[in-house]
Amino acid sequence: MILLLGIPTESPLALVRGRLDELGAPYLLVSQRRFEDVPFRFQVSQGRVTGELTVDGKRYALEDFTAVYTRLMDHQSLPEVANEPQEAPRRLLARDWHDAVLRWYEIAPIRVVNRTAPMGSNSSKPFQAQAVTRRGFFTPETLITNDPELARAFIAEHRRVVFKSTSGIRSIVREVDEDDLRRIDAIRSCPVQFQAYVEGRNVRVHTVGDEVFSTGISTEATDYRYAHRQHGEPAVLEAVEVSDDLAAQCRALARDLELPFAGLDLKITPADEVYCFEVNPSPAYSYYESHTGQPISAALARYLVGGASHS
Amino acid sequence: MSWLSSLRAPVLNLPVMEGLCGAWRHPSEWAWLAGEAGLTTEVYQQGVPGGTAFPHAAITTRGAAMVRTVIAIDGQGIDEHLAEDLCDSCGRLGVLAKTRLLGVDLDARTGAFIGASPRPDLREGGEPVIEALFSSLIGRA
Numbered sequence: 001m002i003l004l005l006g007i008p009t010e011s012p013l014a015l016v017r018g019r020l021d022e023l024g025a026p027y028l029l030v031s032q033r034r035f036e037d038v039p040f041r042f043q044v045s046q047g048r049v050t051g052e053l054t055v056d057g058k059r060y061a062l063e064d065f066t067a068v069y070t071r072l073m074d075h076q077s078l079p080e081v082a083n084e085p086q087e088a089p090r091r092l093l094a095r096d097w098h099d100a101v102l103r104w105y106e107i108a109p110i111r112v113v114n115r116t117a118p119m120g121s122n123s124s125k126p127f128q129a130q131a132v133t134r135r136g137f138f139t140p141e142t143l144i145t146n147d148p149e150l151a152r153a154f155i156a157e158h159r160r161v162v163f164k165s166t167s168g169i170r171s172i173v174r175e176v177d178e179d180d181l182r183r184i185d186a187i188r189s190c191p192v193q194f195q196a197y198v199e200g201r202n203v204r205v206h207t208v209g210d211e212v213f214s215t216g217i218s219t220e221a222t223d224y225r226y227a228h229r230q231h232g233e234p235a236v237l238e239a240v241e242v243s244d245d246l247a248a249q250c251r252a253l254a255r256d257l258e259l260p261f262a263g264l265d266l267k268i269t270p271a272d273e274v275y276c277f278e279v280n281p282s283p284a285y286s287y288y289e290s291h292t293g294q295p296i297s298a299a300l301a302r303y304l305v306g307g308a309s310h311s
Numbered sequence: 312m313s314w315l316s317s318l319r320a321p322v323l324n325l326p327v328m329e330g331l332c333g334a335w336r337h338p339s340e341w342a343w344l345a346g347e348a349g350l351t352t353e354v355y356q357q358g359v360p361g362g363t364a365f366p367h368a369a370i371t372t373r374g375a376a377m378v379r380t381v382i383a384i385d386g387q388g389i390d391e392h393l394a395e396d397l398c399d400s401c402g403r404l405g406v407l408a409k410t411r412l413l414g415v416d417l418d419a420r421t422g423a424f425i426g427a428s429p430r431p432d433l434r435e436g437g438e439p440v441i442e443a444l445f446s447s448l449i450g451r452a
Contacts, residue, residue, distance in 0.1 A: 041358025044339055047346025051358065097359045104357075107343045120328025126313035127328075 001064055002027040002304045005101065006071030011286035012297075013071045019301035028060060032072050033080060035097035036090070042104040049108050062104060067111040067307030069300065071282075072098065111260065111307035113300065118258035119281035123168040125193060128257070128279060135253040137266075137276035140195040148184045151194060155181070160197035173223035174230075200269035203240065205247075206285055207254040207262050208299040209306070212247040215288045216240035237291040246274060253279060260303060321448050323384075323412045324429050333410045333429025338365050341408075345424040348404035349396070350417075352424045379419040382436035384443045385411050389436055397422050411447065 002020060006013045008031050020027050030038060030053070042051030042062055051062040075081070075098040081091045105112050121128045129139045143154040144166055155161045155176055163180070165171035174180075175197060202217035202224050219235035221227035227235040242250075253276070254262040263283030267275045285296045312326040324333030336344070342355035342365065356364040381390045381401040388401030397417070404427065405413040414431020417424060433440055 035359070039358070039360060041356065041361055042339075043357075044342040044346065044352070044355040046352060047343060047348075049343060093359060096362070100358045103337055103339045106337070107340055117329060117334075123328055124312055127316055130313060130316055 001060075001066065002307070003065045003068045004029040004071075005068065006032060007073060010071055010073075011290075012284060013069070015286055015289065015297035016069055016300050016304070019297045020304070022298075023301055023305060025301065025305045028055065028065075030055060032075065032098065033078055035075070035078075035094050036080070038097075040097060040100050040104075042100065044107070049104070051104060062108065065108070065110060067113070067304040068105045068108070069113045069304055070105065072102070111304060113261045113304065114259050114281055121257050122279065122281045125164075125166055125168075125278065131256055132253065132276045132279065135249055135256060137249070137253070138273050140198050140275060140277075142196075143194045144191050145194070146187050146189070146191040148187060151184055151187060151192070152181070154194050158196040161194050162197055163192050163194050166191060166193045172226050172229075198267050198269065198275050200267040200273075200275070202235075203242065203266040203268055204288060205242065205250045205264040205266060206283060206288065206294075206296050207251050207259075207264065208296065209260055209303040210251060211299040211303075212242070212250055213288075213294045213296050213299070214240050214242045214247075215292055215294065237288060239292045239294050249274075257281070261300060321450070323444070323447060324410055330429055333412070334408065335429065336408065336427070338426070341427050342424070344407045345404055345427070348407055349400040350404065350415075350424040351422065377419055378425060379417045379422075380431060380435040381415045381417060382431055382433065382440045382443075383413045383415055384440070385447050387443065388415070389439050389443055391439060394422070412444070 002025060004013055004017060004027055008014065008029055017027070017029060038053060038055055040053040042049060052059050053062065075094045078094060081094045084091045102116060106115055106117065121131065126142070126144060129142070133139055141158060143150060145151055161176045162173050163176055164173045176194070202219070204215045204217060206213045216238050217224045217235050219227040219231060221230035221235065223230060224235040227233060250264050253264065257279055259279065259281050261283065263280035263285065265277045265280065267277065269275070288294060289296045312331060315322055315326045315331070326332070327334050329335050339355050339357060342352050345352045353365065381388050381393060381398065383389065383401045383405035386402045386406045388398035390398055401415040404415055405411065408427065410429050412429065412431070414428040414435070415424070416426045
């Protein structure tokens with residue numbers, strides 16, 4: 001049986017649920033908003049992980065789950081606790097429930113999309129970039145600094161430069177302009193990642209186990225995710241094919257990072273150089289699937305179902 | 312973290328997201344890995360309702376004399392006075408934890424696993440640990 005965790009109406013989770021229904025695959029969907037009435041307990045004894053959870057009076061042995069797809073959101077933002085004081089019993093209960101669930105699937109010997117520890121590489125872009133280059137991808141010339149003079153020199157050298165966050169906190173990638181140069185001293189408060197602008201076509205590659213889905217993205221915006229805000233028009237997405245070698249490279253990088261499901265942000269230059277900016281460990285793939293019809297959710301469902309034969 | 316990872320020189324331990332000197336793992340994860348490595352462990356329990364229970368925590372609160380620390384380097388447990396199978400298991404734990412330098416705390420009386428650390432007190436190991444560290448860093452047997 002497959003365990004689905006998160007907010008049931010969230011698109012990535014809802015799509016996978018639909019695909020599992022199509023396959024007739026058994027699953028249990030647990031809304032994290034039900035932390036108060038879904039007892040959950042696990043134990044570890046001599047290397048063996050067991051436990052149970054109870055939903056609507058029915059007990060499920062954790063050992064009977066062969067795969068987990070987790071889309072748990074930050075429990076502190078759940079409507080049930082968001083307005084509660086920090087030490088409120090309800091907030092502590094939410095914390096303890098989510099911690100128990102997460103600790104269990106971190107060590108359960110089953111397929112998990114995705115475990116928390118491997119997702120951590122995305123918390124440091126320069127750290128993840130080293131794994132990216134080891135797999136043969138290009139990365140842009142990069143400067144991470146809180147020194148305005150170094151930043152000015154880098155910008156002068158590369159003519160077109162973008163800046164973004166260094167951590168996994170989402171930022172809108174923007175090109176440095178005159179206004180930014182006037183306020184460059186502000187970076188003394190916090191290091192910023194500057195990168196030489198790379199010309200080329202945006203390609204988003206989703207890897208699901210051994211399956212690869214490539215989406216070409218056309219836009220004049222610097223950050224296609226915010227194309228409408230930056231350029232007044234949304235990006236245009238379409239399914240594209242990449243070479244077998246590139247597909248294999250993407251699969252290998254996702255494996256290196258221990259991510260059964262990953263979203264790779266690539267840019268392919270006119271000279272066919274492939275740059276990789278980021279490997280997203282929790283891809284919101286539904287945006288791409290809804291625009292192109294690429295059956296990423298079906299691949300996810302197949303991967304989760306495949307866990308039964310590997311348990 | 313990325314700077315340490317970029318160094319060409321040997322680094323013990325390489326930084327990971329869970330710690331700059333190696334992974335600081337959750338007790339549940341240590342309990343699981345220790346069992347896989349062949350160490351005797353007490354049962355770890357966690358959940359809602361019920362909370363968390365890991366009896367080993369009580370051992371450390373009764374004093375350092377109750378705890379024996381074995382240093383494991385590159386898959387080898389180093390303790391001349393410890394049974395070979397326990398040394399082997401400590402070494403295996405380092406391998407399973409993907410941590411080249413690991414301090415493994417055992418119950419001094421029973422040899423049962425208590426905890427582990429990627430930043431052990433190297434004084435516990437004496438000269439044999441220094442020699443093993445030297446070999447690991449320099450790369451000679």
